[in-house]
Structures are given as C-alpha cells and as structure tokens.
Amino acid sequence: SQQGEEDPQALSIQEGENATMNCSYKTSINNLQWYRQNSGRGLVHLILIRSNEREKHSGRLRVTLDTSKKSSSLLITASRAADTASYFCATRMGETSGSRLTFGEGTQLTVNP
C-alpha cells in the first residue's frame, strides 16, 4: 500500500505560473524525496530533504517538510511546458528499511504554453 497521498491528483496551469503539489505520509521518516516522471519513462530525482530540515531549494524548486503534520510540498516557480510530467513524493523510513522508498500516488502536472 502507498505510504503517502498526493494532492492534487492533477494540476493544469499556464506557462509562467507557479505549481504547488502536496504530499502527506503516515509514519516517521528518515527523509523525503521528490521525483519527476515523463510519460512512461524512468524517474528523475529532483530533491531530497532530510527529516531534520524544513526547507530546501534547487533552482526553480522549493520543497518544505513539516514532520509534525507529516506533510511536504513541492513548489515549481515560473513553470515551463517542459515541466509537464508526473511528480511523486517518496519517503524513506529508518535505517533498517535500507534504500526502500515508499511512493505517493503522484500528481500529474500539465503546463500549457
């Protein structure tokens, strides 16, 4: 079963607008990662945030983590048509879970030119 839920399931915006996706999870985590997937292809790692971090930036991406609410958000600023993809959050629990990631259901983002 999926650890997380993502909200919204689908998001359609215009180029230049910001896109915000949310992820909630159920158990304590070691870190949370965001991935992008273009239609039917492999996952591209976007950003990793550790459980003791609250915010992280990478280029046009901003990720926040609220461990008290067990939630995270991914903000893509000044979106481009090339950002059209599915976005997944994935959580890694404790060290005993190894590299195992538990994925959310994903948000399908469409950026219209």
Add this chain to the structure above:
Amino acid sequence: KAGVTQTPRYLIKTRGQQVTLSCSPISGHRSVSWYQQTPGQGLQFLFEYFSETQRNKGNFPGRFSGRQFSNSRSEMNVSTLELGDSALYLCASSLGAGQVTYEQYFGPGTRLTVT
C-alpha cells in the same frame, strides 16, 4: 558517468512463461532496488540488494525473485507470468544505505506486457 541501464526496454510474454530483467547500476553504486509500477497500484517496492545480499523485500509473491552479482549488476526474475504482472519495472541504484542518506537514481525501466 553512465546512468542506470536496464535491458530489455520492452518485452512481450505469454501467461505462464518466465522472464528475466537486467539492471546495471551506476559505476561504484552497490545498492540496487527494484520497483513495479502499474496504473492501479502505483509504484511498489519489490526488493533491494546490497553487496550480493537481499536487504529488503516487498510484499510480492515468491514468483518474483532477484539476485545481485559481484559487479553489482542485478537481475530480477518472474516465473509463471500472470496478466497482472504487466507493468513498468524500474531499477534504482545508490551508493549504499544505512545511517548515511544516499540519493537513488532510476533507470528508464523495462515495459513488460503479458498476454
């Protein structure tokens, strides 16, 4: 560095057959994980190998198995294929796992269709 490679990229099999998928991790990476992605169940963890040993296993039947070789390359095998095994199978590699957090890098996947 070359990325994670998976072969074959596409595969069509018949129910009851068995299949072997291959994954070559990024050079120097010792951990390889496998995931199954379907429209209904999403991305689900199959198993993880580190230094030729299975470290973790997901909730899949025994028909799904894997192994890792001394050069870190990994294979997964599915025996007695069922229609529900049709999926995108993704392999991910990382330097390792444990107290240190390592990013995982995914391959392009193998699209398996069972008819």
